[in-house]
Amino acid sequence: xxxxxxIAFYLFAGVALAFSVMTVLRKNPVSSAFSLVMVFFSxxxxxxxxxxxxxxxxxxxxxxxxxxxxxxxxxxxxxxxxPSFDFRRTPALFRVAAxxxxxxxxxxxxxVFKNSxxxxxxxxxxxxxxxxxxxxxxxxxxxxFSEYVxxxxxxxxxxxxxxxxxxxxxxxxxxxxxxxxxxxxxVAATR
Amino acid sequence: xxxxxxxxxxxxxxNANLITTAxxxxxxxxxxxxxxxxxxxxxRRGSAVMQKRHGPNRLGPLGLFQGIxxxxxxxxxxxxxxxxxxxxxxxxxxxxxxxxxxMTFAVIPFASSITIGGHTINFQVADLNVGFLYIFSIASLxxxxxxxxxxxxxxKYSLLGSLRSSAQMISYELSLGLSVIGILMIFSxxxxxDIVRQQGELLVQLGPIAIPKWGFFVQPLGFxxxxxxxxxxxxxxxxxxxxxxxxxxxxxxxxxxxxHFALFMMxxxxxxxxxxxxxxxxxxxxxxxxxxxxxxxxxxxxxxQLVALAGDGLRVLFEFGSFAAKTAFFLWLFVWVxxxxxxxxxxxxxxxxxxxxxxxxxxxxxxxxILIYYxxx
Numbered sequence: 001x002x003x004x005x006x007i008a009f010y011l012f013a014g015v016a017l018a019f020s021v022m023t024v025l026r027k028n029p030v031s032s033a034f035s036l037v038m039v040f041f042s043x044x045x046x047x048x049x050x051x052x053x054x055x056x057x058x059x060x061x062x063x064x065x066x067x068x069x070x071x072x073x074x075x076x077x078x079x080x081x082x083p084s085f086d087f088r089r090t091p092a093l094f095r096v097a098a099x100x101x102x103x104x105x106x107x108x109x110x111x112v113f114k115n116s117x118x119x120x121x122x123x124x125x126x127x128x129x130x131x132x133x134x135x136x137x138x139x140x141x142x143x144x145f146s147e148y149v150x151x152x153x154x155x156x157x158x159x160x161x162x163x164x165x166x167x168x169x170x171x172x173x174x175x176x177x178x179x180x181x182x183x184x185x186x187v188a189a190t191r
Numbered sequence: 192x193x194x195x196x197x198x199x200x201x202x203x204x205x206n207a208n209l210i211t212t213a214x215x216x217x218x219x220x221x222x223x224x225x226x227x228x229x230x231x232x233x234x235r236r237g238s239a240v241m242q243k244r245h246g247p248n249r250l251g252p253l254g255l256f257q258g259i260x261x262x263x264x265x266x267x268x269x270x271x272x273x274x275x276x277x278x279x280x281x282x283x284x285x286x287x288x289x290x291x292x293x294m295t296f297a298v299i300p301f302a303s304s305i306t307i308g309g310h311t312i313n314f315q316v317a318d319l320n321v322g323f324l325y326i327f328s329i330a331s332l333x334x335x336x337x338x339x340x341x342x343x344x345x346x347k348y349s350l351l352g353s354l355r356s357s358a359q360m361i362s363y364e365l366s367l368g369l370s371v372i373g374i375l376m377i378f379s380x381x382x383x384x385d386i387v388r389q390q391g392e393l394l395v396q397l398g399p400i401a402i403p404k405w406g407f408f409v410q411p412l413g414f415x416x417x418x419x420x421x422x423x424x425x426x427x428x429x430x431x432x433x434x435x436x437x438x439x440x441x442x443x444x445x446x447x448x449x450x451h452f453a454l455f456m457m458x459x460x461x462x463x464x465x466x467x468x469x470x471x472x473x474x475x476x477x478x479x480x481x482x483x484x485x486x487x488x489x490x491x492x493x494x495x496q497l498v499a500l501a502g503d504g505l506r507v508l509f510e511f512g513s514f515a516a517k518t519a520f521f522l523w524l525f526v527w528v529x530x531x532x533x534x535x536x537x538x539x540x541x542x543x544x545x546x547x548x549x550x551x552x553x554x555x556x557x558x559x560x561i562l563i564y565y566x567x568x
Binding site: 034064076077 | 324327331332334335342358364
């Protein structure tokens, strides 16, 4: 197993943490969204120093590149300058509850990482084995289209169902509405 | 002197990879910077030719130095951001636009390799395992600069421009990504170096004409979809809706002046260069020499009795020349199309992206799969 560069790790991890905090604390929703982009970018950096270049690229392509663009898009369309949530105005009970939940989560993490073995045992896919088999991209795609083809296809069906559901929900009102002759003509003209 | 030379030799031997990569990165970055004023000149002269005008013709031969004058003007112009903008993001936006544009060129090979003193130099900044996926992932970040600019300008036209741009980029990114899947299936690699090398193989021999296995000949439909999507991704006419000046003045860069505006222009031209270079690399054999050049290369070596290293150097020069010539043609095509076609309407643009380009690219993948299954390609 190859050791990762500690400087690079702490750099990316620190940036990720800093921008995560920014994402939560910024009042402006657009700043929050851009901070989240930076968090995803730092994650990609961590994947890259672990040698998982394909995952790093897909992280940037899918999360930082596609999903966050939609996030920013929606935030910009709403264009609300007022903060959606101000923690100073929340009731005291809520604050105490939030603090307790955070503390519980922290304790849970500490327990999990204390009991895990200090050195993880590498599986069949060590860096050398992956390189010998033709690199990350080839190994992952071959596995995905042979051994894991059923879960892969099932996931895509799940996503398709989500898309159909979203369209059905969005269209429910407009379909039920009777369309006047003028309206039809207008729709035809804009096509 | 001896000691210095030997130290240098030692340094070269131990850090050869690092040194060549650093030199390559600097050379690529600087040459990309040179493309910008040249493209601005080409665009203005090209439009002038098509409209029977003169274009910029006063500064230098054929007006070639116009770009330098424009640059100096942009640098020394007064730079007052409007009072109503969100300062931090307003300043950041042009940089966010420019950096991804620069980063994408890193994986494009512009010549094959040469061996000097036992060390092989690949003419490519980084030969990543993920290949052109890297280009798509970095290029998809460029849209943030446009979104930032539009939003932080706090201006309706700017916001409309950036909304249009992000919608357009998301729509056409799909068909852009899917159009390359066919190439991926045929060459069975995402590494651009491998793809270019395989394009040197012979596809068919039609009498005296040998047709190489260029992406264009095995994936004509994929090429068409890729080219159209690339035009939409770079916000060039006929898809420059984000800047449609007759409707939204100038779109996302409306509130920008001086060098900030120039940075957006630079990002656009560098994006065009990367798009042209990627088109060449995926579909037109990349650095594979243009027809006739291999024979010429052989002739020169025989005629002048060149040693192996000089012959290799000449080969690299020819390959780079071929790559540059092909890329230059596609850059010219950008200008050509811009001054030939009118702008789409916005609903037509979305229709084309989702109802024509996306299904076509899926059909292309399907047909390619069948052809590969029956061992036609």
